[in-house]
Amino acid sequence: MAKIQSVEPNIADLANSWLKSYKLDYKLEQESLNTEIDQALNDYYSKNGGVGGNRPDAKLLLQDKKLVNYPILIEYKGYKDKLVKLDSEGKVANKTAKNQPDFKNINSYAVNGAVHYANALLHYTSYTDIIAIGMTGFKDDSGNLEYEIGVYYVSKSNFGIGQKVDDYTDFSFLKKTNFDKFIDKVKKLRLTQDEIERLKEQREQEINTSLVKLNNDIYQNEKGLSERDRVYLVAASIIATLGVPGKVAALEKQELKSSTEEENRDGDIILRKIKAFLNEKNLPQEKRELIVRTLQNTLTTDNINKVENGESQLKRVFTKIVDDLGIYYKIGLTTDFTGKLFNEMYSWLGFSQDKLNDVVLTPAYIATLLARLARVNMDSYVWDFATGSAGLLVASMNEMLNDAKDKIKSPDKFAIKSAEIKANQLLGLEILSEVYMLAILNMILMGDGSSNILNKDSLKEFNGHYGFGKTDEKFPADAFVLNPPYSAPGNGMIFVEKALSMMSKGYAAIIIQNSAGSGKATEYNKKILKHSTLLASVKMPIDLFIGKSSVQTNVYVFRVGEAHQKDDTVKFIDFSVDGYTRTNRKKASCNLRDTDHAKERYAELVDLVRFGKSKLNIFTEKEYYEGKIDPENGADWNQTAPIDTKPTLEDFKKTVSDYLAWEVSNLLKNQSLEDDRLGK
Template sequence: MARKDKIVTPSVTQKLQSLGYNVADWDDSKTTSKLTDEIITVLKKASKSENGNEGYPDRIYCNKKKKLLILVEEKPTMQEHNIESIKSGCIAGLKWYLKQFLSEKFSSWKIIGIAVSGDLSDQYKHKFSCFLIDKQKISLAENVNDFLKENEFIALFNNIDEEKAISKVTKVSKKINKLLRSIDSQKRPIILAALMISLYRSEKYDNNFPDIYENYTSEQILNNIYPTVKNILTAEDIPEEKLKSLELELNSINQDLSLKNTNILKEILKELDENIIPLFNDTFSTTSNYDIMGKFYEEFLRFAGVSNVKKGIVLTPRHIATLFTKLIPFKKNDKILDLCCGTGAFLIAGMNKLLSLKGIDVQNVKSNQLLGFEINPTMYICAISNMLFRGDGKSKIYNMDSINDDKVNKIISESAPTIGFINPPYSGKENKEDPTPKEITFLKKMLDSCSRYGIIIAPLSMYFKDTEVRKKILEKHTLKYVINMPKDLFQPNASTSTAIAVFETYVSHNFDEDVVFYDLQDDGFILSKNKGRTDIYNKWNFIESELLDEILNGSKSDDIVISRARIKKNDEWNIYAHSQPDYSKLNSQDFCNTINDYVIYQSKKELGLLEEDKTEFEMINVLSSYILEKNKINPKYQCKTNLELFDKNRKWEYFKIRDVFDRIESTRGTTTYDLTEGNEIPYIAAKKKNNGFDYFVSEDGNEEYISDGNGIVFINLGDGSGGYSVYQAERFIGMNGKTSVGYSDYLNQYNALFLITILDKQRYKYSFGRSWTGQRFDQTKLYLPCKDNGSIDWEFMEDYIRSLPNGNII
């Protein structure tokens, strides 16, 4: 019998159906076919009247096999969500039912409670709260704000311990950073690593420091840190000469008054002892690829306002380190190499992957199957600390230059690594001013050093520069997959566009076989204040699964998100060279945006406001009045033909850019300093804003630089606007080498704006140093409406633009 006061809102039912659930599985029935005897027994005494009678929530979902139980309470209005009465309040009522299951007998169950009030289908007219029972406590699942699929609900429990640990690491790192605020940000990670190591209880050295440091004065702590660290690391087979840099760094802070005369170090040791060291003693250390020392290092640099990428340091996000281990098959005897291991993220991920295999020799993995090199002494000691606490005291991590030190080759040869992972320093130049090796140099060394596979994440520029080196790589190794990563992957600490490349080593590339190119535009992570990029909506598991399934097992090739292409020796290694824009999403609003941008520019020009310094409010006020008046004077365009963009009777085809324009020529402008000042001719810069307008110059004295009007200007270079186009109705001057201009006898201001809308869909391909020039430019294809005879339908393009809002006043 159903509850008399049972509330089931239609919006929740619709949501469950949209997720693929059978809504009947969410009713409040109490049959043994749905619920276990133990659950039924609890609910028979769960009345909200607290009289011992039976009580059932509005909905119950139970998967007995997976031991998943979800209780749902619903209220029709948002106002009832937080009422404290268990009978009237949504959350209060839900928590009442959850409390009935706070028993040891349900410790193996995954129990979730959901409170939803109002209309779930309306973003602003509902409230949603999700709770979990974790270790017999009811905890709010802050990141869950809607119903999930069953596997996503289960994933909440799989991640809960790791998320708690990560939250603790973040909190502690911020606190320690604050305590060390008077210390140079580059020295803080070394202090932290040294303090961590001093707390390590080694099997090979009887370390009593953790037991007695609380009785030390601050000066005694300072004096004992290095001797303790030295004894521990020497016992763990770390050569004494490798500790010299650490000794120098620690000696330099021994006289620091803020450390000598306060309890700062003792406070930090207590934080580490109570909150961080225990993490290494549970399953977190072997099941999570979370880079604890990397997180501390990241926090210290961020606190000091240091941009890692400017220093060539870009620490690998943990979900990417884990992804590396899933892109290739592992064998239990594989050996992992990282030529610039940083704080150890890839070594941790590789170690955990190996330890997950059956029949593995744990000690051998930790002692002989991991090999890392790190030239930066700060990150080297952080890596040692990181791996030490994961039971890897003998891991072979060396403070050496993996590219230029000849001794490295001997070490690699003796270790015989099979798999290489690398996130090399970015923007190396290999010259006198910047001797840092290029990313491609690290890649070649890694591939030549590993007998099975190599994976790299590097800036996109690596994938189209250094053609000769890339050709040599393919003579020995096979490029299998290239995955473009989201542009904000390394935020908030660095901003750079990157891609992952997977190689099978010592198998020459077969140019008759496809390379898989994948554009991962979104990994589901969002940038949160104080937390960095986090997967708060639990999207990554699904995205990763879809990516891996498509790359490893799929056959799809839409030439937009995924492209399977046979490359040539000189080809670029990125999807932008092997894909087309997604024109299926093209709609009238795209064209309206182009029209509006041009109308605003045109109006500013007609009113003499292009070089005027007005407030944004003043400009909006003047322009809106002017545009409104123009619309009154110019009647809306009337066209008798059907102007549906993708009408079933209208054909669209791809046209090469040089078949669209009768001639394309370079603009002729010189540097702005050489142009004669004036107010007749617009100088068009490599930018999209204001239709490219920069300022006016004189016609006299600049004649040789002037280009004809009624042309589309292509912005060929520039990270800010490279790949964009603008229409210039009148004569202009454009910068030679950065812009070019296309002309056609059919071109006018209307169809030009149509073409620009289509052209701008290409813009995503041209940034991060990838110019829209040469062969890239010539291979550009425009998706355009055409006539029955296959020629471009210029008339339709004009009519379509004129028919749209503001198209009549261009």
Template sequence: MERYLYLISNTKSLTDFAENGALHYARTIVEKTNFKKIFAFGCSGDEKHHIIKPIYVDEQGYTILQSVENFQNFSAENIDRYYREQVLGETPVETLELEDILKKSGELHEALRNYGQLGDNEKPLVVSAILLALCNEDFKIETLTGDDKNTDGNKIFTALSYYMDKVEVTPSTKKEKVLAQFNLIKDRTILSQIDQRLQKTPLKYFTEYLQKNILATIKANSTEDILGRFYGEFIRFSGGDGQTLGVVLTPAHITELFCDLIELKSADRVFDPCCGTGGFLIAAMHKMISQADADQQESIKKNQLYGLEIREDMFSIATTNMILRGDGKSNLENFDFLKQNIETLREKKLTAGFMNPPYSQAKGKDTAHLSEIHFIKHLLDSLADGGRCVVIVPQSTMVGKSKEDKKVKEQILKTHTLEGVITLNKNTFYGIGTNPCIAVFTAHKPHAKNKYCKFVNFEDDGFVVSKHIGL
């Protein structure tokens, strides 16, 4: 690790004076000591309201950096990265990886459309099916020859089905539902016929591409929901945004933030009732496993992650996501959350609830029960006593869109506690146009009249919008 020296100049009011003083001392240290890389800080204000202005100083000069809230970036484990990104201007590794993933999703989108004539919702299913087949060690790409009788689609379908048996995907009804979504891999004739432009079948081309470019990244157990990214990108490339069905997938940094907000532990039982492609469950699994020994890790995967998803295609993608991360036994079910019995869910003793519910589905009296606040109440009612709940919803949800919603809010506070609301960056859902916030609750603990609820403005979250990528 590089050697850095920290220098702090403090004043209660004059920001410029604090910065000038810090800069003066830092220059003197560079000139007269062996320390040649200095982080100096001009601090002004008091404990509650303050400005911390970092200044980087070396023999070439100085750079005034963006203000920070605290000194966390300058700890021993974070300082090198901060220096590389903020001083040298290097692109973070995660951003480079994400840029590469999104580039590949664009290439894959074009191939699936041009060679497979696949629809928006079919593309991620074909990708999921092939990835599962590639996990089967007995499956060989060389066998994809365009045979008319035992087609390439049949070979891939057989391989993925065998692999699902091998990893013991349970219950059997779950496997059958997923396989039903993957039927198109063998039923779509064009996928298994040799395309003269490729000199091979589209399925062989897709399989080679995924093995070379994608499989290793997913199996490396990245916290990034790559299949979810593909799903979102396929929709975007086709000119949609997913909003017509309320589909707004959650960015990775938000799924990780959820885990941190409630200090998720290895003993928790996590529930996502609108799990989409599985982003929250993936983040929770990583957080919990990082705290667990080998025996407990197996229990986390098998017994402590629960998810519901109403859409068959997303349910299949979420199941694939978990299988690829070594968890074929996760408790994912293809059900409508709002129709699930509260007491039955309570029997699972769920201690943590994460949710990004469908947005803007309440269009009138007939659909009023589909508003985001109804999803929140149902989730809170489903959790164990003292369970922690984190949701991300449009800001309007927490204000109350209608008289009906305001009544539901009152009902929630009679039974549960609202701990805090966090206003997020307007570009959290890049390109969607939703102003989101996070709400944190404690379940089955009535909100006390003298309870202080925290309101946090986190719009300046330090993330920068990258074109075509988002935060």
């Protein structure tokens, strides 16, 4: 059978003739568009999985009425049915079932190739909105050229997956007179919440793979770097490549020249970029100096800047970090992504061998639960006395910003409130300097609530005041969230007692080893109840921290500023079945699955704690129990619903019914045996 001839040259000729007729300044495969885009296409892995060398068939930059530049990347094919390959959910299928790049699809289909190029720009450039166009065709029996076009929007808002814009029969939507209307249509594209959740899950799997690869690569190939150095290098590299639009350009890999010239070594260049970035973030000077001082020790050492074979170790590590992680913070991180990032980096610190440092970082959905149980809103002042990587503060900040977005309809006023929340309404304390740097980076990535993240011992050094700028002013905390180190006195209740004693009002939600409520923290608990009321005790799933810890935990919720009375009602909730199925398989595509209405269960839990049994829906009174505690006891916080052993009339009827059925069965059986005997 004769091989079908590709008509790609005909397709390219037709499409390029349109672009020429629209008087657009387009560039062909080998031509340069601009240095930033050229470099990104060269650095990104190729359509075959090799290193670099991505070349779209045509490319151009178009500007809309708001003076925003949009890269347009076009890929041509020359066969029938080679426009686009979609997955079972209707998305561009550039990933395999194992979440690896599907090079066969990327290579064979026009749209898939164009979306691949667009992701190169998301990964390595400052462009966040790209148009990917695919076009293919064939000649019919009469020799006429048939063709089809696919136009997709690839952006950080859709996580680089690509969304179809519309059906088109030519490229005239790119004409200057039509482009603004086209961009208006693009901006109206929205992902559903389900799509967002699925894409988040997919990205979470990817970032896990990338982080493990990065850590192993640095560990195996870069000698002389401690765990602390690795964490600081990730933090420094990410800060240096974030940039501030219009003010600080993101540091590019090629700017590191591996020079031995004084003040111009790779470490010096990265440090200058970090200083420029921090200056634009309007952080207090003392905070800026502390961050620079911490990172400087690693960045300016002789060994890491020593040049061998024309390259410093620092440049190699910087390049690996940007190559492996760049896309995740370029496309706009969420708590879930940063949670993965910081859990993995935290594990690099080797704390698993140090029994004193038994902090287990809180999963993002539990962090959000604690923020909601502490009734965090846009006017809250939230603090955390053992902040770790700041996951609880990030979750609280998101709750505050979402509340502000719902209530404030003026964009100007929302921007002012958003800045106020980030600068003045969050405070975290972390004693371990390495983890402290993760917290700083986390809050900077989230945009930036790092102003009052303090590197202090919350039990010995903290007096309740702001940490920077307003050190003579008390932080007016009215919401407290905590996941303490369980090795601290009272399983960590010492932190709770101190924090709540420094508050005059508000709410608190903590997750802690449940033995804290049944005898391990009696004295601290009695002190707490002298100024705060226990509202709820929630038994959490035993496998909540699977792979990290297997202790039974409880969430305790308090109202601060009112002593607990013996007649106060406490809501005891058995939440050990929360709707999630967890596994700890390293090669599993997902270790957390919603298998039984988990989101609805978490929402119901928040309602039950706040409003009581009228909100029972999925749960029953077997899991929900209202009882009392003795404020002078301190070890009776983990109660369960009592089991009623008194038989009811229904129980009696069932027992009699079962007995009669058994008697009749026996009589029939005996009769049958008697008949058999007589028959013989």
